[in-house]
Amino acid sequence: MSKQVVAIYPGTFDPISLGHEDIVLRAAAMFDKVILAVATAHHKKTLFTLDERMDMAREAMAAYPQVEVVPFTGLARDFVRSHNATVMVRGVRTVTDFDYEFQLAGMNRELMPEVETVFLTPSAKYQFISSTFVREISLLGAGDDGQNLVSAGVYERLLAKRAAK
Template sequence: MAHVLAIYPGTFDPITLGHEDLVRRAARLFDRVIVAVAIAHHKKTLFSLDERMEMARQALADCPQVQVESFEGLVTEFTAARGGTAMVRGLRSGTDFDYEFQLAGMNRALVPGVETVFLTPASQYQFISSTLVREIGTLGGDVAQFVSPGVHERLLHKLGRTAAA
């Protein structure tokens, strides 16, 4: 029986509990999952590539079938090069669906052998995004409930803050 490898791509700046939820769901569906962290030269990230990869590895250390790797360029090429047959994408809302549906069609045209699988996060994570976590954290808000403890600690350090007593 063939082992099915799924790729879950993103910037993960930082990885949130919503991302973790989707990875764990994907790990139940597929034999292996690669969390593909985009180098993202086109985006100004708060965390470096190494920091984003280390946070993802730390947050998902309890998932032995999950690996964290970086990629540059088209995720379809990365997926094909790794032998992946599925790409996991998260949907939080109808707005996400419109964009992701279009992206899935383009990806299918580029690499017909790779299927896009849409997963929705648990209801308590549906509103969480890395962008909002960064913005709230930058403005002094408490984001501890949206990220794992290790990620929260790194975020506070990056923003020059310390944890509340």
């Protein structure tokens, strides 16, 4: 019996976008199990709490049994090892993303040589989406701005945040 290949896709997912979902589903087609690791984001202020981000990610991934949504804090190395993962998935949209992710992959290889980093580019229709753009467009826009960037459940939560401002 072959060993199950577990991949980790870490990020803050503030909020999870259709671009993130695209990367997760493509990774799920490649690996036996994908863990969407929602980071506590100790290094930046988030729009949504960890619990809110977890709920949105779970809702977005509910139809995919091979995808598990798990919170994490601390070093990705420790999280990856605690879940017996052998792959770390990273989404790259631009050369700037690649430059940063390439450096991070090198550091991760130094810390955990047994884990491979796999770079996935989003489908063309999602290449321009970033959580930063989603937040800005949805919170500062009007009407249905941002609706085509996230799932319906996430969009409703963004509208609630906009109304609360």
